[in-house]
Amino acid sequence: MSWGAGPAPGLADEVQPLRPRVPVSERIWARKLVPPFGSTKTASPEIVEQGRVLYEGKGACVSCHGxxxxxxxPIGRRLNPGPRNFTNCRFQKRRHDGELFWIIKNxxxxxxxxxxxxxxxxxxEAWKILAYERRFCKDWQK
Ligand code: HEC
Known part of the structure; x- marks a missing residue:
């Protein structure tokens, strides 16, 4: 099923991006986790830039998420289910920072x-990447 922006042509579709991924038994405390810099919405440009470098480099997120x-x-396009499309603001707004952090960790x-x-x-580093990743949704700070 496709939601929001949907996949780029020719890709394996994501599977239900709005459905929570953190197991229900973990979700309450996962949602309480917050970045050391407070929130991904208010992260400084320096933090976001460090996140970009990590996303595209050491973290290797780019190899799947693009x-x-x-x-x-290049790897993500071969996966089924496909990687999350971070430009989908409906997905971003549905998730707490801590839930996404939990998935990056676990x-x-x-x-x-x-x-x-x-x-x-x-x-x-994961928190910094998250500050960058959130900004693929153009109105993340609104
Ligand atoms: C080998 C491929 C691969 C790599 C590398 C990868 N991801 Fe993912 N990622 C995926 C796939 C596939 C999904 C979709 C999982 C699902 O549908 O449950 C996903 C989903 C996610 C999600 C969405 C979780 C949610 O709640 O829906 C986040 C956030 C995420 N990845 C962050 C990252 C970050 C940050 C990195 C780098 C540190 C990274 N990923 C590296 C394949 C990858």
Whole structure:
């Protein structure tokens, strides 16, 4: 099923991006997790830029989620379910920062989204990436 912006042509579709991914038993506390810099909405341009460098480099998020966040990276386009399309503001606004952090840390079981902390990135780096990733939704700060 496709929602919001939908996948780029020729990609495996994401699966129900609005459905929560954090298991129900974890969700209440996951939603309470907040970035060390307060919130992804108020993150400074410096934090966002550090997040971009990590997203495109060390974190390797770009290989699946794509340079423009569409879920069309070279590895991502071969996955089913497909990676999240971060330009979808309906998805972004449905999720708390802490829920997305939980998935970056623990992965989304049964998908190509594997745990990224601590092997690939640190918790602090994950929060910075999240500040960048949120901005693929053009009205994230509104
Ligand atoms: C090997 C491919 C791959 C890599 C690398 C990858 N992801 Fe993902 N990601 C996915 C897939 C596939 C999904 C969709 C999972 C699902 O449908 O449950 C996803 C989903 C997500 C979600 C959405 C979670 C939700 O609540 O819906 C976030 C946030 C995310 N990834 C962040 C990242 C970040 C940050 C990085 C880099 C540190 C990263 N991903 C690296 C494949 C990847």
């Amino acid at each position: 340079k423009n966040g569409l879920g069309d990276g 992965g989304s079981p049964g998908t190509g989204m594997v745990p990224m902390i601590p092997v690939t990135i640190t918790e602090e």
